[in-house]
Amino acid sequence: xxxxxxxxxxxxxxxxxxxxxxxxxxxxxxxxxxxxxxxxxxxxxxxxxxxxxxxxxxxxxxxxxxxxxxxxxxxxxxxxxxxxxxxxxxxxxxxxxxxxxxxxxxxxxxxxxxxxxxxxxxxxxxxxxxxxxxxxxxxxxxxxxxxxxxxxxxxxxxxxxxxxxxxxxxxxxxxxxxxxxxxxxxxxxxxxxxxxxxxxxxxxxxxxxxxxxxxxxxxxxxxxxxxxxxxxxxxxxxxxxxxxxxxxxxxxxxxxxxxxxxxxxxxxxxxxxxxxxxxxxxxxxxxxxxxxxxxxxxxxxxxxxxxxxxx
Amino acid sequence: xxxxxxxxxxxxxxxxxxxxxxxxxxxxxxxxxxxxxxxxxxxxxxxxxxxxxxxxxxxxxxxxxxxxxxxxxxxxxxxxxxxxxxxxxxxxxxxxxxxxxxxxxxxxxxxxxxxxxxxxxxxxxxxxxxxxxxxxxxxxxxxxxxxxxxxxxxxxxxxxxxxxxxxxxxxxxxxxxxxxxxxxxxxxxxxxxxxxxxxxxxxxxxxxxxxxxxxxxxxxxxxxxxxxxxxxxxxxxxxxxxxxxxxxxxxxxxxxxxxxxx
Numbered sequence: 001x002x003x004x005x006x007x008x009x010x011x012x013x014x015x016x017x018x019x020x021x022x023x024x025x026x027x028x029x030x031x032x033x034x035x036x037x038x039x040x041x042x043x044x045x046x047x048x049x050x051x052x053x054x055x056x057x058x059x060x061x062x063x064x065x066x067x068x069x070x071x072x073x074x075x076x077x078x079x080x081x082x083x084x085x086x087x088x089x090x091x092x093x094x095x096x097x098x099x100x101x102x103x104x105x106x107x108x109x110x111x112x113x114x115x116x117x118x119x120x121x122x123x124x125x126x127x128x129x130x131x132x133x134x135x136x137x138x139x140x141x142x143x144x145x146x147x148x149x150x151x152x153x154x155x156x157x158x159x160x161x162x163x164x165x166x167x168x169x170x171x172x173x174x175x176x177x178x179x180x181x182x183x184x185x186x187x188x189x190x191x192x193x194x195x196x197x198x199x200x201x202x203x204x205x206x207x208x209x210x211x212x213x214x215x216x217x218x219x220x221x222x223x224x225x226x227x228x229x230x231x232x233x234x235x236x237x238x239x240x241x242x243x244x245x246x247x248x249x250x251x252x253x254x255x256x257x258x259x260x261x262x263x264x265x266x267x268x269x270x271x272x273x274x275x276x277x278x279x280x281x282x283x284x285x286x287x288x289x290x291x292x293x294x295x296x297x298x299x300x301x302x303x304x305x306x307x308x309x310x311x
Numbered sequence: 312x313x314x315x316x317x318x319x320x321x322x323x324x325x326x327x328x329x330x331x332x333x334x335x336x337x338x339x340x341x342x343x344x345x346x347x348x349x350x351x352x353x354x355x356x357x358x359x360x361x362x363x364x365x366x367x368x369x370x371x372x373x374x375x376x377x378x379x380x381x382x383x384x385x386x387x388x389x390x391x392x393x394x395x396x397x398x399x400x401x402x403x404x405x406x407x408x409x410x411x412x413x414x415x416x417x418x419x420x421x422x423x424x425x426x427x428x429x430x431x432x433x434x435x436x437x438x439x440x441x442x443x444x445x446x447x448x449x450x451x452x453x454x455x456x457x458x459x460x461x462x463x464x465x466x467x468x469x470x471x472x473x474x475x476x477x478x479x480x481x482x483x484x485x486x487x488x489x490x491x492x493x494x495x496x497x498x499x500x501x502x503x504x505x506x507x508x509x510x511x512x513x514x515x516x517x518x519x520x521x522x523x524x525x526x527x528x529x530x531x532x533x534x535x536x537x538x539x540x541x542x543x544x545x546x547x548x549x550x551x552x553x554x555x556x557x558x559x560x561x562x563x564x565x566x567x568x569x570x571x572x573x
Contacts, residue, residue: 052406075408085403087395089328101320102407104313146403 004063005030005154005185006051011060013046013209020046022209024060028202033186035196037296038206044189045082046209048156051187052079064154075103078147082159084139088132092123092142095131096149103150110149117145120175137168144172148179157188161195173199197292205296213295220295227267228294231260231274232284240278247273254297258283263294314413321404321417322424325391329425339384339429343376344436370441373434374528375501377456378521380430381463382496386488388422389471393481411565419468419561426464431457434528443532452531455543459527459550466520466554472561500525517541523549 006028013021021043028034036044049055050062053069064073086095093114100110118124121141126134134142140160147155161169177199180186190196196203197217204214213220236255244260245253249270251263264270267287275282395401395418404414434456445452471488478484498505498512499521505513516522527546 054402054406071410072408074406077406079403079406081399081402081406083399085399087324087328087398087400089331090324094324094327098320098324102317102404102409104316104408 003030004028005032005065006034006187007061007063007066008047008050009061011047011050011057011062013043013050013055013057020209021050021057024206024209024211026204026211026214028185028187030185031183032201033188033199035200035203036187036189036206037191037193037196037203037292039191042206043209044191044206045158047206048158048187048189051154052077052156075150076153078150078152078155080140080143080147080155080157080160082162084131084143086131086139086142086146089130091128091130092118092134093127095142095146099146099149105150113149113151114145117148117179120179121145122171122175137164137172140164140168141172141175144176153184155184155186157186157190159190159192160188161190161192169195193291193293193296203292217292217295221290221292227264228288228290229260229262229264229267229270229274230286230288231262231282233258233260233278233281234283236260236278236281240281243277244274247277249273252294252297261294261297263290314409317407317409318413318417318420321414322421325388325418325421326424328391329388329421339380339387340432340436342383343380343433367441370443370533371529372502373437373441373443373532374525375496375499376437377430377434377460377528378463378499378501378524379496380433381426381460381467381524382492382521384426384429385422385464385467385471386485386492388419388425388468389475389484389488390481391418391422392472392475393484397481412562415472415562415565419472419558422468422471423461423464426467427457427460430460430464434460434532438532445532447531455531456528459524459531459546462547462550462554463521463524465558466550469554469556469558469561473557473564476561476564495519495521498522500529520550520553 004027006026008024008026011021011024012019013024024043024047026047036047038044046055050057051064051069053064053071053074056069062069065076067073090098096114096117097110099105100107100114105113114127115124118127121144123134123138123141123145126138131139131142140163144160161172164172173195176186188196188200200217202214202216203220205212205220241253241255241260244250244262247270249264249266251265252261254261262270271285271287274285392401395404401414405411407414434453443452447455470491474487474491475484478487496502498508498516499519500516501521505516505522508516523541523546526541527543527550530540530543530546
């Protein structure tokens with residue numbers, strides 16, 4: 001890891017009365033894959049927009065590669081938006097050609113990089129096809145190829161795999177990591193905790209415009225209870241839920257719809273207690289190892305059980 | 312990377328888009344031609360207008376049809392601003408290192424080129440079928456016509472861009488463009504001579520920039536300078552000044568998008 005690629009201190013950003021970022025502070029090490037994790041509306045995308053110099057903070061200090069974000073700095077930044085941003089009427093080749101002209105990539109280099117990126121993202125045989133004829137997953141891969149065409153030092157990914165099936169998602173990340181290049185920093189805004197756990201060197205949990213916790217996924221999982229019990233319930237009463245929360249060995253208890261997620265030290269000892277508390281309400285029980293999601297709920301979603309912000 | 316290169320890329324991209332969308336291309340050229348054939352011949356045969364400066368109403372309508380083509384074309388071209396915004400392409404363009412004004416310039420220059428090509432196509436297709444005098448010679452006449460069409464399209468592109476940057480929806484944009492441009496088209500001498508109109512309508516006509524484009528086109532194709540015409544010098548002065556002012560106004564207000572496209 002190098003010095004900080006992005007450094008934010010006390011950033012504030014408002015839209016009218018709504019406070020999107022509030023005293024938001026963060027350091028993204030150069031060369032890292034950094035995940036911003038949080039529910040919808042938590043401020044992740046707002047922060048990414050500030051880094052891309054598409055908006056300016058109302059307060060605080062933001063530096064990208066040591067400089068305040070400015071349009072000229074975008075020459076070193078590649079962006080993948082949450083929604084597709086390629087013209088459906090253009091061909092795949094034309095999309096990359098336009099990106100190369102906008103980012104000043106010399107023609108010969110643009111041809112070479114287009115060919116290698118199309119190959120890396122499995123789009124070589126669709127190069128002459130209109131973007132409108134590509135599947136959703138292919139369009140996301142094209143977005144990645146477009147963002148990487150000028151070999152940016154910083155890649156901003158805003159929920160890049162939303163709506164992509166698991167197979168496509170794996171292929172997309174594999175291609176992205178293959179083409180990562182030395183020293184490129186990736187800032188990934190996502191609400192997919194498993195994805196962040198798999199690809200990020202460091203993550204920050206964001207809620208209500210603030211950074212709640214930051215560290216490596218391993219750091220954030222350390223100190224958690226070792227196991228997690230996922231229970232599907234039917235007709236669990238508030239009294240029974242309260243008993244589960246108070247039960248010996250129970251850590252964080254999160255209730256969402258008909259699912260209880262409970263971190264525990266020893267699942268084999270805890271499950272019989274569950275059946276003793278609510279014998280008729282339990283439909284299924286699954287025992288898992290603690291994940292980044294458990295850490296997320298511990299740090300971020302500290303609302304009362306049953307009112308957890310959706311991920 | 313140069314702004315000129317980015318501008319040229321956007322220019323070519325929008326031009327290719329119109330060429331691919333053939334229905335738009337064909338309708339922009341053939342609608343005015345249908346106007347010429349049916350309205351021109353109908354009025355020429357039925358009413359035999361003797362006060363027209365051209366030999367027939369069909370010949371007279373050519374200048375108006377060329378102007379009408381430019382009006383339609385500028386409306387269609389500016390609609391690409393909304394298409395790009397709604398499809399997310401505008402956000403991608405604005406995430407490039409270039410100022411938003413460069414992006415707008417590239418797109419609007421494409422609109423000027425498309426409008427000019429389509430208007431010139433109407434003139435060139437109609438020319439063999441009507442009796443033009445070409446009193447300045449064919450080459451000079453075409454050059455005068457081309458210059459007036461370019462200035463007109465710069466003016467219209469600026470107007471369309473100024474409106475597009477202030478109107479949120481494409482439907483609203485089309486409504487305002489139609490409301491603004493159809494009266495201008497009617498009182499420009501495109502369909503009937505303005506010097507036969509009541510005084511108050513003549514005042515409106517001379518305050519109308521399209522009048523000067525129609526006048527220049529008429530002078531290019533079939534009429535010598537005379538009492539019935541404003542004159543090429545005034546036409547180009549008014550069109551040039553207005554085109555420069557309105558185009559600058561159109562580029563003055565650049566689109567602002569947040570990262571999430573709001």
